[in-house]
Amino acid sequence: MNALPEPATIPRVALVGAGPGDPDLLTIKAVKAIRAATVLLVDDLVGEGVLRYARRSARIVHVGKRGGCKSTPQAFIERLMATEALKGERVVRLKGGDPFVFGRGGEEAEHLRAAGVEVDVINGITSGLAAVTGLGVPLTHRDHAHGVIFVTGHAKAGEAPLDWPQLARTAAQGYTLVVYMGVAQAGQIESGLLQGLPAETPLAVVQHASLPQLRHVVTELGQLQTMLAREGIGSPAIIIVGDVLRGLQALPLSAPALSAAAA
Numbered sequence: 259m260n261a262l263p264e265p266a267t268i269p270r271v272a273l274v275g276a277g278p279g280d281p282d283l284l285t286i287k288a289v290k291a292i293r294a295a296t297v298l299l300v301d302d303l304v305g306e307g308v309l310r311y312a313r314r315s316a317r318i319v320h321v322g323k324r325g326g327c328k329s330t331p332q333a334f335i336e337r338l339m340a341t342e343a344l345k346g347e348r349v350v351r352l353k354g355g356d357p358f359v360f361g362r363g364g365e366e367a368e369h370l371r372a373a374g375v376e377v378d379v380i381n382g383i384t385s386g387l388a389a390v391t392g393l394g395v396p397l398t399h400r401d402h403a404h405g406v407i408f409v410t411g412h413a414k415a416g417e418a419p420l421d422w423p424q425l426a427r428t429a430a431q432g433y434t435l436v437v438y439m440g441v442a443q444a445g446q447i448e449s450g451l452l453q454g455l456p457a458e459t460p461l462a463v464v465q466h467a468s469l470p471q472l473r474h475v476v477t478e479l480g481q482l483q484t485m486l487a488r489e490g491i492g493s494p495a496i497i498i499v500g501d502v503l504r505g506l507q508a509l510p511l512s513a514p515a516l517s518a519a520a521a
């Protein structure tokens with residue numbers, strides 16, 4: 259009887275994983291959330307095809323830094339999500355891959371909860387997974403890899419870079435390394451990893467995984483920087499290191515899996 263009246267709707271934001279780019283890799287749950295949204299805040303690694311599921315009337319705000327625009331400050335994005343949700347809008351924050359894999363989704367969820375907004379998180383296929391699958395090799399293998407290490411090549415500004423020699427020693431025990439945001443730091447990654455892994459360790463770089471413009475090269479660890487310079491491969495790309503790639507390395511260059519590299 260004395261209960262406070264319930265608000266018409268509880269303010270909430272959905273952090274939605276848009277997957278690696280191919281809209282066919284969206285989850286059904288993600289599509290439902292995108293369809294229901296009245297406001298969408300979209301990162302630049304979100305494939306254009308994903309937005310075809312948004313309502314025509316939805317307000318779409320691009321908050322990425324590609325395409326010549328400056329990146330929208332993180333604080334602004336977080337404020338905008340919270341104010342729109344508190345106004346009663348159905349807000350979807352669309353992030354490339356999975357929202358909780360190197361996507362600052364954790365920071366955004368904390369901020370929203372502190373502002374009194376509920377947060378739903380919808381998984382997406384992370385680009386590290388899509389990149390490896392696109393090569394046709396597994397991330398784990400009973401004979402070569404007992405686990406996977408997902409790691410970012412890009413430390414937070416002001417923080418010490420990762421301990422690549424230590425990571426290499428761990429990977430040498432039979433783990434596949436999957437490096438996000440590593441292309442700009444390739445020199446540091448290569449020299450660090452060479453302190454714990456042989457130069458001949460198979461390595462692949464996959465750019466634009468799952469998209470028509472996909473490119474990939476399979477080489478060896480000791481060739482990382484030289485290969486990137488030669489092939490002109492830049493971001494967004496995933497670097498994969500480990501014996502799961504061994505079969506690919508042995509394939510002749512004309513094999514379908516290597517055709518993009520050979521082109």
Ligand code: SAH
Nearest residue numbers: 355356359361384385438439466467494495
């Ligand atoms: N949350 C995202 C990662 C964001 S960090 C995810 O789960 O995939 C941004 C990095 O992701 C890029 O620098 C790149 O390393 C990687 N990335 C994102 N999309 C990619 C794609 N289609 N192909 C290759 N790498 C991609």
